[in-house]
Amino acid sequence: MKIDMNKRDSVIRMTGINPRTCMKCGKCSATCPSFDEMEYHPHQFISLVEAGRVDELMASESLYNCLACMACLERCPRGVEPAKFVEAVRNLKLREHGGNHLAPEAIPEMLDADLPQQAIVSAFRKYSK
Amino acid sequence: MQRIGVFVCHCGTNIAGTVDVKTVAEMLGKEPGVVFSTDYQYMCSEAGQTLIQDAIKEHNLGGVVICSCSPRMHEQTFRKACAKAGLNPYMVEVANIREQCSWIHKDVAEGTEKAVILGRAAIAKVHLNAPLTAGESPVVKRALVIGGGIAGMQTALDIADAGFEVDIVEKNATIGGKMAQIDKTFPTLDCSACILTPKMVDCAQHEKINIYAYSEVEDVKGFVGNFSVAIRKKARYVDETKCTGCGICTEKCPVKNIPNEFNMGMDNRRSIYIPFAQAVPKIATIDPNTCNKLKTGKCGVCSKVCGAGAIDYTQKDEIIRREYGAIVVATGFNMIDMTKFDEFGYAQSKDVITSLEFERLTNAAGPTGGTLLRPSDGKHPHTIVFVQCCGSRSTTENGKPYCSKICCMYTAKHAMLTREKYPDTDVYVFYIDVRTPGKNFDEFYRRAVEQYGVHYVKGMVGKVAPRADGTLHVQASDLLAGEQLHIDADLVVLAGAIEPDKSARGLATKLTASMDTNDFFTEAHPKLRPVESPTAGVFLSGVCQGPKDIPETVAQAGAAASKVIGLLVKDKLTCNPCVAQSDELLCNGCSGCEHVCPYGAITYETKEFMQFDRSMKPRRVASVNPAVCQGCGACTVTCPSGAMDLKGFSNRQIMAEVDAICK
Numbered sequence: 109m110k111i112d113m114n115k116r117d118s119v120i121r122m123t124g125i126n127p128r129t130c131m132k133c134g135k136c137s138a139t140c141p142s143f144d145e146m147e148y149h150p151h152q153f154i155s156l157v158e159a160g161r162v163d164e165l166m167a168s169e170s171l172y173n174c175l176a177c178m179a180c181l182e183r184c185p186r187g188v189e190p191a192k193f194v195e196a197v198r199n200l201k202l203r204e205h206g207g208n209h210l211a212p213e214a215i216p217e218m219l220d221a222d223l224p225q226q227a228i229v230s231a232f233r234k235y236s237k
Numbered sequence: 238m239q240r241i242g243v244f245v246c247h248c249g250t251n252i253a254g255t256v257d258v259k260t261v262a263e264m265l266g267k268e269p270g271v272v273f274s275t276d277y278q279y280m281c282s283e284a285g286q287t288l289i290q291d292a293i294k295e296h297n298l299g300g301v302v303i304c305s306c307s308p309r310m311h312e313q314t315f316r317k318a319c320a321k322a323g324l325n326p327y328m329v330e331v332a333n334i335r336e337q338c339s340w341i342h343k344d345v346a347e348g349t350e351k352a353v354i355l356g357r358a359a360i361a362k363v364h365l366n367a368p369l370t371a372g373e374s375p376v377v378k379r380a381l382v383i384g385g386g387i388a389g390m391q392t393a394l395d396i397a398d399a400g401f402e403v404d405i406v407e408k409n410a411t412i413g414g415k416m417a418q419i420d421k422t423f424p425t426l427d428c429s430a431c432i433l434t435p436k437m438v439d440c441a442q443h444e445k446i447n448i449y450a451y452s453e454v455e456d457v458k459g460f461v462g463n464f465s466v467a468i469r470k471k472a473r474y475v476d477e478t479k480c481t482g483c484g485i486c487t488e489k490c491p492v493k494n495i496p497n498e499f500n501m502g503m504d505n506r507r508s509i510y511i512p513f514a515q516a517v518p519k520i521a522t523i524d525p526n527t528c529n530k531l532k533t534g535k536c537g538v539c540s541k542v543c544g545a546g547a548i549d550y551t552q553k554d555e556i557i558r559r560e561y562g563a564i565v566v567a568t569g570f571n572m573i574d575m576t577k578f579d580e581f582g583y584a585q586s587k588d589v590i591t592s593l594e595f596e597r598l599t600n601a602a603g604p605t606g607g608t609l610l611r612p613s614d615g616k617h618p619h620t621i622v623f624v625q626c627c628g629s630r631s632t633t634e635n636g637k638p639y640c641s642k643i644c645c646m647y648t649a650k651h652a653m654l655t656r657e658k659y660p661d662t663d664v665y666v667f668y669i670d671v672r673t674p675g676k677n678f679d680e681f682y683r684r685a686v687e688q689y690g691v692h693y694v695k696g697m698v699g700k701v702a703p704r705a706d707g708t709l710h711v712q713a714s715d716l717l718a719g720e721q722l723h724i725d726a727d728l729v730v731l732a733g734a735i736e737p738d739k740s741a742r743g744l745a746t747k748l749t750a751s752m753d754t755n756d757f758f759t760e761a762h763p764k765l766r767p768v769e770s771p772t773a774g775v776f777l778s779g780v781c782q783g784p785k786d787i788p789e790t791v792a793q794a795g796a797a798a799s800k801v802i803g804l805l806v807k808d809k810l811t812c813n814p815c816v817a818q819s820d821e822l823l824c825n826g827c828s829g830c831e832h833v834c835p836y837g838a839i840t841y842e843t844k845e846f847m848q849f850d851r852s853m854k855p856r857r858v859a860s861v862n863p864a865v866c867q868g869c870g871a872c873t874v875t876c877p878s879g880a881m882d883l884k885g886f887s888n889r890q891i892m893a894e895v896d897a898i899c900k
Contacts, residue, residue, distance in 0.1 A: 132716070138696060144721065
């Protein structure tokens with residue numbers, strides 16, 4: 109079991125949510141439509157991030173079985189928003205693949221009038237170190 | 238120049254740990270006017286007080302500065318001690334070097350520097366202190382209890398038994414409150430109505446208790462010992478002196494489809510109604526929003542069938558003004574609106590009910606006569622799911638951040654009684670934590686699990702979806718098994734959060750009593766004065782102060798009563814002499830102070846004033862009633878001409894303190 113507090117802090121920074129606010133009621137996992145497909149369930153994402161065990165989550169298929177339906181986020185009574193943690197770990201995994209997939213110099217060529225600015229910001233977040 | 242003594246307290250290590258008390262005493266000893274300065278381990282102790290008293294006599298002190306904890310804590314202690322040594326108690330000032338200094342600083346140098354500055358400010362103020370004498374005000378020997386639930390009734394009975402008159406104001410047509418709707422009480426399982434209704438009758442029959450049912454508090458004036466309260470007695474359209482409570486009108490009224498509030502809307506009542514059989518007072522009330530006669534002028538059936546001739550369609554609301562020495566708030570609670578929680582399907586299915594609705598469904602006087610039947614089709618439910626913490630401990634906007642406290646126990650009661658009466662029923666309870674502190678409480682919960690086989694599951698219900706066949710699909714977590722459960726339930730019972738009654742906020746404004754962010758009334762001290770509001774003469778009883786069960790409510794009701802009795806036995810109250818006074822020569826008659834005064838203590842009068850040419854000219858000037866003024870100081874900061882000043886906290890004194898701090 110590897111504990112990596114840097115990864116924990118990155119996930120917390122990305123979500124902007126303190127995982128300690130979770131009171132472990134399990135409503136997120138009760139509401140999850142992909143529960144049976146996921147090795148780690150929404151409430152476990154919170155606990156494992158809090159414990160610094162982000163590597164286990166990053167290695168799990170659960171990251172891609174989350175439908176991002178946001179039901180857990182919607183129903184959490186403490187505002188912990190597990191879906192954001194899944195997304196943050198997913199981002200961490202994407203960034204890990206090394207290298208910049210998107211350089212600022214490449215942007216002007218891609219631009220067209222229909223491209224929303226949000227998409228560029230979001231692409232940078234995911235594909236650039 | 239005053240002869241001032243400075244006394245620096247160590248408070249054990251509370252102060253001395255972060256403030257160099259010896260240096261503080263030494264530095265303050267050099268201030269102008271200070272003739273004696275010392276430090277001591279505990280100034281509030283008997284030895285500490287003696288030290289102050291001896292110094293007053295020995296050094297002939299005219300003013301005393303005590304550097305210690307907050308004046309809220311021990312100002313009275315030190316004032317009394319100094320008064321015993323012959324000093325006017327208002328010549329004592331407390332510099333708060335604990336809460337506002339040692340407790341918030343870590344660095345000794347910083348803490349010491351600040352303590353010296355705070356001490357200096359107090360010394361500067363004492364130089365300008367003048368001896369004050371407290372006046373007295375009489376006490377009206379009658380109490381008002383707002384709310385006629387178990388909290389209000391118990392408080393009223395206890396006060397009345399001590400020989401004082403009590404009025405109960407209840408907004409509903411009957412007293413009894415929530416306890417009247419409950420079927421059984423935990424953990425003894427005695428019948429709620431059987432232990433409540435005798436108390437209701439006691440209230441009605443007690444010669445010292447007067448019940449204003451179907452009435453609300455309109456406004457409150459005055460102050461501790463002398464409140465003047467206007468009570469709106471809402472029109473019942475029934476003459477209370479004539480109605481015998483026979484109930485014929487409630488059977489003959491043609492408007493039949495009004496949801497019955499007493500049974501949580503699960504059956505209907507008529508437009509003219511008596512809430513329940515044991516109602517006190519047992520008098521019919523016409524609901525003006527649904528009565529045909531009052532709305533259209535056509536009908537009048539109740540009037541025709543009433544043998545006593547009690548129906549009076551012309552009745553109007555009546556305002557009664559009465560004087561009270563003390564006011565007890567006992568406004569109680571309601572369950573929050575469960576329709577906002579889409580995931581529980583409360584609005585989608587009749588078979589998703591709240592716990593209070595469940596109480597009515599199992600009560601002999603309820604809509605099903607006490608047989609547990611599904612509201613949708615009247616069939617026996619075979620699988621029942623109880624969900625705890627529905628909206629409690631929730632920081633979202635629909636929920637409440639606090640624990641509602643009573644739900645764990647009443648859910649265990651519901652689950653146990655269901656299994657007892659209907660052993661073929663499968664009962665699930667979903668919990669986040671089971672909280673059962675209290676005498677025989679945990680044993681009760683364990684009995685539900687061990688003896689009655691209730692399935693307690695650690696986890697929350699995420700979704701309740703009605704199916705076409707009438708069952709409810711419950712999707713939930715079993716966190717201990719690491720599974721997601723899918724249960725086909727016949728009935729889902731939601732233990733919704735409780736919240737203070739909506740009327741509480743408006744009432745708090747009328748009483749100038751403070752509330753917390755959840756609209757619970759705040760107590761004067763959370764540990765040591767739990768049944769008193771910070772507003773003098775206002776006391777708290779029951780759930781209006783925070784969630785509590787019946788035994789706790791009754792205990793608190795008694796405690797509030799004892800505080801009220803302690804107040805009412807006094808013939809006179811000592812007034813606070815730190816009140817506002819107006820300098821008539823400076824007053825420009827603008828009425829600004831009169832408008833901001835929350836106590837109605839300021840009035841204007843026209844007086845003759847001599848002019849430069851010795852002629853007399855009338856002018857409007859403010860005058861303060863010192864018995865009503867609470868010394869809040871709102872008028873002094875409003876006054877544009879500087880005419881208004883607060884004794885003991887004069888503008889000059891405050892400026893002297895600021896100067897001393899900035900020096």
